[in-house]
Amino acid sequence: MKFLDIGEVSRRSGLKPSALRYYEEAGLITSITRHGLRRQFAPEVLMQLQLIALAKSAGFSLEEIAGMFGRDGLPALDRSALRDKADEIDRKLRELTVLRDTLRHVAACAAPSHLECPQFQRLLTTGGKSKARHRKLAFRADGL
Numbered sequence: 001m002k003f004l005d006i007g008e009v010s011r012r013s014g015l016k017p018s019a020l021r022y023y024e025e026a027g028l029i030t031s032i033t034r035h036g037l038r039r040q041f042a043p044e045v046l047m048q049l050q051l052i053a054l055a056k057s058a059g060f061s062l063e064e065i066a067g068m069f070g071r072d073g074l075p076a077l078d079r080s081a082l083r084d085k086a087d088e089i090d091r092k093l094r095e096l097t098v099l100r101d102t103l104r105h106v107a108a109c110a111a112p113s114h115l116e117c118p119q120f121q122r123l124l125t126t127g128g129k130s131k132a133r134h135r136k137l138a139f140r141a142d143g144l
Contacts, residue, residue, distance in 0.1 A: 003032055003040035013049045027066045028052055051075060058085050098126060 010017045023029045024039070029048050031039035048069065055065045070076040102123040111117035 002043070003035075004043055004045065005035065006031075006039040006041070009041050009045055009049075012046055015049065023049075023052065026062050028062065028069070058089065060085065098123070 004012070006017050006020055009015075009020055013020075015023075020029065020039070024031055029041065029045050029052075032042050033040045051068065052065055055068060056062075060068075064081070068075060068077055102120075105117075105120060105123060106114055109117050109120060111120070114120045
């Protein structure tokens, strides 16, 4: 089996060697051996790094990502956690859609003052309720 030098993994993944060493310290990836002082990785590390990047972009913490790999380095994905994260992203999309619509309206509104605009008032109320509901749920989740 041909191993990949840390420099090659860095080049092919787009990650700095320091990030690869950090991921190894965090238990996300594992080097197989060393060639001199340079870490050597199995080719499968590139797939692991792609999964790590996907999970990071979805908002998973490094600790959560570490739990997504079995001892053999292969994915051991918790489907429930994935569904929960997808639901969280859906909620965030709804919030961002309201925010986008509010900003577009503010930018295009012909009213002399936005505070005189009924649609702007409605958007503020809708956005405020959404944020208040989100804060209340987060408050309950923290047990406070």
